[in-house]
Amino acid sequence: MSAGPYNYSYIFKYIIIGDMGVGKSCLLHQFTEKKFMADCPHTIGVEFGTRIIEVSGQKIKLQIWDTAGQERFRAVTRSYYRGAAGALMVYDITRRSTYNHLSSWLTDTRNLTNPSTVIFLIGNKCDLEGQRDVTYEEASKFAEENGLMFVEASAKTGDNVEEAFLETAKKIYQSIQDGRLDLNAAESGVQHKPSQPGGRPGSAAGGDQSGRDNCAC
Amino acid sequence: MPPGKESEKDHVLSKRLGKILELRFENDQDTLDALSQLSTFYTNNTLHARRNLRSQIEKRNLDINKEFLASFLEVKKSFDTIYNEVADMSKSIADMTQRLQNTKTHTKQLLQQTNSLQDERNHNVVEQNIAETLLQKYQLTPENMNALQGNRKDQFMSFEIFSVLDKVQNIHNNCKVLMQTGLQTLASDIMEQMTLYQEGALERLYRWTQSHARNVESPELTDIITQAMARLQDRPVLFKYIMDEYCICRKGKLMEDFINALTRGGPSGNPAPIEMRSHDPQIYITDMLVWLNKAVLAEKQNLQLLLKLCDNIEKEEIITDSLAIICEGICQPLRARVEKVLGTSFPASVLYSVVNLLRYYNKCICKVVQKGQVVETLTTLKERCTLSFFDRLRANVEERLVRVEAPAPAKLAPTSAVQALLATLRDTLATANMSDGRETDMPNITGCVLEPLLRYATEQASRLPAADMAVYTLNCVRDALACLQMFEFTSARAERLTAQADAQLDTLVAEQAGALVHRLRLGPLYAILQEYSGSGTGEKKPLADVPGMEPSNLRAFLEKLDYFAASPDEALLPQIQLLTSTKHKKAVQKRAFEVLLAIYKQLYQAVNDPTNNYENPQAIFNKTPEELEKVLLK
Structure with missing residues (x-):
């Protein structure tokens, strides 16, 4: 019922995380609507967006959860980490504090997601070069150390936004091709494989994605 | 008397005598008449009388002749008169004949004149006919003119004008024939004249139509106005003025x-x-x-x-x-x-x-x-x-959502504001479902109500502990989904809600599985097992010798497990019971038990692995994973 009118082979679930005001909602809006949303209000809890993309000739539907950066919604947003195949971790290049918090975001992500979840670091607002507070090299080094993909982007101009989402999808698709991501048990679009090596009982490791006839609910 | 002569004499005498003797007076009329006549004057038979008789008769005869003569004179006189008269008559007739003769001569001249006049007349008649035909063909009658130009500044317009206009046009066209027959001047004059008439008539028609067109729907005017418009359509300027006037009138x-x-x-x-x-x-x-x-x-x-x-x-x-x-x-x-x-x-x-x-x-x-x-x-x-x-x-x-009410922890049911809004949404969608623009309306309405509603529910949920939060969110989402499922064109929202429900289910499963592991004190065992199997296959001591994995310890776990397997429902978190959807409830339970089973299976395999040095593993694990699965997932 939620499959929509289009045919696609996979559903990838993404989550966008990061401090308040780094531009998570704007990135999502730019990606789904190809428009910059000025005066974006604070996200309450989570917002949702979808878009169909193509990777290696395969149509893939991205279901993206845009989370609230505010601390008070942390409990709410945690629910959406499980089952995420891709996590876009965003900071603001003009505010060092948002960069400094990255390690705690990363810990959360690693704790709550599947080990095969692709984590992509985005330094947003790269159009504000004059107010830069975090150098590209520094962030690049951080990403490399933690095995993250990294790009600086601008939700306002749209620079690299598309690329970030697409690169993530390509990486996930690659994992599927390599067999690192288990696709069976495609019952609800989010599969649960507690017996997977490394799965912690307290935090059921989420597979994600769905099979060809996704979402049968 | 000689004797011979005597005899003859005797003989004549005898004959006379004989004749007298034979005479019969009564048969002789003349004698009778004579005797009758004699009787009148011979009255006395005397000798004198006998001697005088002869004279007397002669005298008498004379008298009668005299009398006859007198009478005849009379007659002669009458004849003379007649003769004179006849002579006169003859003279008159001769005169008349003369006169007749004269007249006859005179009349002949007149006849000739008459004939020539007659000829002339005939010729004129022919000419007149030709002229009349020409006029008829190439000119308008006064009635025509009247119809064409109208007599006064009257408001009346008759259909005649159209036939006359046709006629004018016809004449105009016929002028070409005239041209061909060589009557150029006449033709061009007539053409000019007709053009003039036509323009005049159209001008009049235009004025009339301009002021009457607004009443086109009145039955007595319809025909004439439509015809007038048809005539005027070839005069774009006039036509436009009429339409302009018409539009202004009708607009007002x-x-x-x-x-x-x-x-x-x-x-x-x-x-x-x-x-x-x-x-x-x-x-x-x-x-x-x-x-x-x-x-x-x-x-x-x-x-x-x-x-x-x-x-x-x-x-x-x-x-x-x-x-x-x-x-x-x-x-x-x-x-x-x-x-x-x-x-x-x-x-x-x-x-x-x-x-x-x-x-x-x-x-x-x-x-x-x-x-x-x-x-x-x-x-x-x-x-x-x-x-x-x-x-x-x-x-x-927004009015409804101003105040954030906390859901009752004992029920975790959508609060009244949420329910009221969902009812509003349902009603509005039901109305929209019958409307023309439902493809766009329904998603918009859904967004308009559901977005704030979900934010509100999230706001409520964020103040609750994790399990409560997931249950409350799931309950809200479920109600919202139930509402949307009744309608088309809401699939985008439904997809979001479903994804949201899935995320909450994941959370609940994690919570529930965590609670089970905690309850069965499985955590430490599993941690050791993970560490052990993760530490490579080198020279490590058998699992049975690892602290915490002693059979006695395992047995303690299994006792708890048996106890749990006897009534698995009791091990469920109380919040799970508050899920309004049995489907959700079952899914959480099943998936949480699957987590447990997976761990059990790993333990079972480890214990039954001879390299791990457990004695009599069947005594420790009295159930195979399949048996346990049957019990739990029945």
């Missing part, structure tokens, strides 16, 4: 009628004035739009009637353009009234029905009018009304 009339229908109603208040119902926006606006729709249709029909016979022009285009002008007048009153309704604080549902009315009649009226101010006005009103509707809906939703 339409506006006046509209205002009357709004404020005065029909004759003697039936139907009632539309504004009487202005307190009920649906009826009020319906009435107005119905009235307009009808009026606009009538105007179009009038235009079509007006141009019925015109076929040399872009008829459709003219009708469209004219209609646009005619309808201009009603825009302002309509807009003012609809905007007033929009300005009043009617509930969103009322505005939505107004939106649908405007949409429907916008479509109807635009089909008729196609362009112009009225189309713009209706479209603007429709859009403005749609905006107002969504503003109002949003405002209504």
Whole structure:
């Protein structure tokens, strides 16, 4: 019922995380609507967006959860980490504090997601070069150390936004091709494989994605 | 007397005597008459008398002759008279004959003259006929002229003008024949004249039509006006002036009628004035739009009637353009009234029905009018009304959500505000489902209600502990999904809700599985097992010797497990029972048990692995994973 009118082979679930005001909602809006949303209000809890993309000739539907950066919604947003195949971790290049918090975001992500979840670091607002507070090299080094993909982007101009989402999808698709991501048990679009090596009982490791006839609910 | 002579004498005597003797007096008339006559004067038979008789008879004879002579003289005189008269007559006749002769001569001359005159006359008659025919063919009769030019400045226009106009045209055309026969001057004169007539007549026709066209629908004028329009269609300027005049008149009339229908109603208040119902926006606006729709249709029909016979022009285009002008007048009153309704604080549902009315009649009226101010006005009103509707809906939703109520922890059911809003959503969607623009309306309405609603529910949920949060969110989402599933065009939202439900289910499963592991004290065992199997296959001691993995410890776990397997439902978190959906409840339970089973299986395999040095593993694990699965997932 939620499959929509289009045919696609996979559903990838993404989550966008990061401090308040780094531009998570704007990135999502730019990606789904190809428009910059000025005066974006604070996200309450989570917002949702979808878009169909193509990777290696395969149509893939991205279901993206845009989370609230505010601390008070942390409990709410945690629910959406499980089952995420891709996590876009965003900071603001003009505010060092948002960069400094990255390690705690990363810990959360690693704790709550599947080990095969692709984590992509985005330094947003790269159009504000004059107010830069975090150098590209520094962030690049951080990403490399933690095995993250990294790009600086601008939700306002749209620079690299598309690329970030697409690169993530390509990486996930690659994992599927390599067999690192288990696709069976495609019952609800989010599969649960507690017996997977490394799965912690307290935090059921989420597979994600769905099979060809996704979402049968 | 000689004897011989004597004998002869005797003989004659005897003969005479014999004759006398034989005589019979009574048979001889003459003798009788003579005797009768003698008797008259011989009265006395005497000797004297006998001697005188002879003389007497002679005397008498003489007398009679004398008498005869006298009488005959008389006769002669008469004959003389007659002779004279006859002579006179003869003379007269001769005279007459003479005169006749004279006359005869005279008459002959006259006859000749007459004949020549007669010939001349005949010739003239022929000429006259030709001239008459020419006139008839090439000129107009006074009646024609009358019909063409009208006698006074009267308002009457007869159909004759059209036949005369045809005639004029005909004459004009026939002039070519004249030209060919060599009568150039005549032909060009006539042509000029006819052109003049034609122009004059068309000019008159134009004036008349200009002032009468507005009444095209009145039955006695229809035919003549349509014919007049057909005549004038070849004169673009005149035609345009007529159309302009027509449009201005009808525009004014339409506006006046509209205002009357709004404020005065029909004759003697039936139907009632539309504004009487202005307190009920649906009826009020319906009435107005119905009235307009009808009026606009009538105007179009009038235009079509007006141009019925015109076929040399872009008829459709003219009708469209004219209609646009005619309808201009009603825009302002309509807009003012609809905007007033929009300005009043009617509930969103009322505005939505107004939106649908405007949409429907916008479509109807635009089909008729196609362009112009009225189309713009209706479209603007429709859009403005749609905006107002969504503003109002949003405002209504926000009003409801001002205060964040905490859900009751004992139930974790959607709070009254959530339920009320979902009911509103359901009602609004049900209405929208029957509307024209439902493909766009339904997602928009859903977004308009559901977005704030979900934010609100998230806000409520964020203040709860993790399990409660997930249950409460799931319950809300489930109700919202139930609502959306009744309608089409909401799949985008439903997808989001489903994804949200999935995330919450994951959380709940994690919570539940964590609680189970904790309850069965499985955590440390599993951690050791993970560490052990992760540490490579080198020279490590058997698992049975690892602290914490002693059979006794395992047995303690299994006792707990048996206890749990006897009534697995009791091990469920109390919040799970608060899930309103049994499907969700079952899914959480199943998936949590699957986590447990997976761990059990790993333990079972490890214990049954001979390299791990457990004695009598069957005694430790009295159930195979399959058996346990059967118990738990029955």
